Amino acid sequence: GEDVEQSLFLSVREGDSSVINCTYTDSSSTYLYWYKQEPGAGLQLLTYIFSNMDMKQDQRLTVLLNKKDKHLSLRIADTQTGDSAIYFCAETLGTARQLTFGSGTQLTVLP
Amino acid sequence: DAGVIQSPRHEVTEMGQEVTLRCKPISGHNSLFWYRQTMMRGLELLIYFNNNVPIDDSGMPEDRFSAKMPNASFSTLKIQPSEPRDSAVYFCASSPDGVSGNTIYFGEGSWLTVV
Secondary structure, three states, rough: OOOOOEEEEEEEEEOOOOEOOOOOOOOOEEEEEEEEEEEOOOOOEEEEEOOOOOOEEEEEEEEEEEOOOOOOEEEEOOOOHOOOEEEEEEEEOOOOOOHHHHHHHEEEEEE | OOEEEOOOOOOEEEEOOOOOEEEEOOOOOEEEEEEEEEEOOOEEEEEEEEEEEEOOOOOOOOOHHHHHHHEEEEEEEEEEOOHHHHHHHEEEEEEOOOOOOOOOOOOOOOOEEEE
């Protein structure tokens, strides 16, 4: 069965790097995603990675995928106060189109 | 470009009333999803349509919930009768078919409170 797990909280200082981690259990994951949710807002797609890739970089964001350990991470370089939000890891399985979400990680950026 | 548009953004209703949530997906997207977000259960898929046809409704909690997609540009999620435990944020999302990836875009959500 599928299960996506994330730690609930992360605090970093402004300007430092943030690393948000996610583990999943189903080896048939095809795409893995990171979404950002600010208070009172919807889910914003940040980036996604196909399961045959190891890394994807997009400006301040770096996604690393370790398929052997079923571990996904999102690194945010030079974290800013505007990055404070809940970050959700999500996956799609096989040819299925629906997302399975983790519980979300609340990122707090301290001045 | 217009994203996924949901209405109403906020609704407060009394227990027993009917609630209708509406969604307009991104033009050209073939798949439409309804998700529910609560503190206790996080984000759960309720139902998923592809080309206006329901593909997976296993997440619909009970018969009080129904969803329709009469055409490619409109979907509704109806709760009748509503109960306090239905209070949640309901998200609609859409995605295109095709090889470019399963990019799924969410609306801003409908924040429902049943009192």
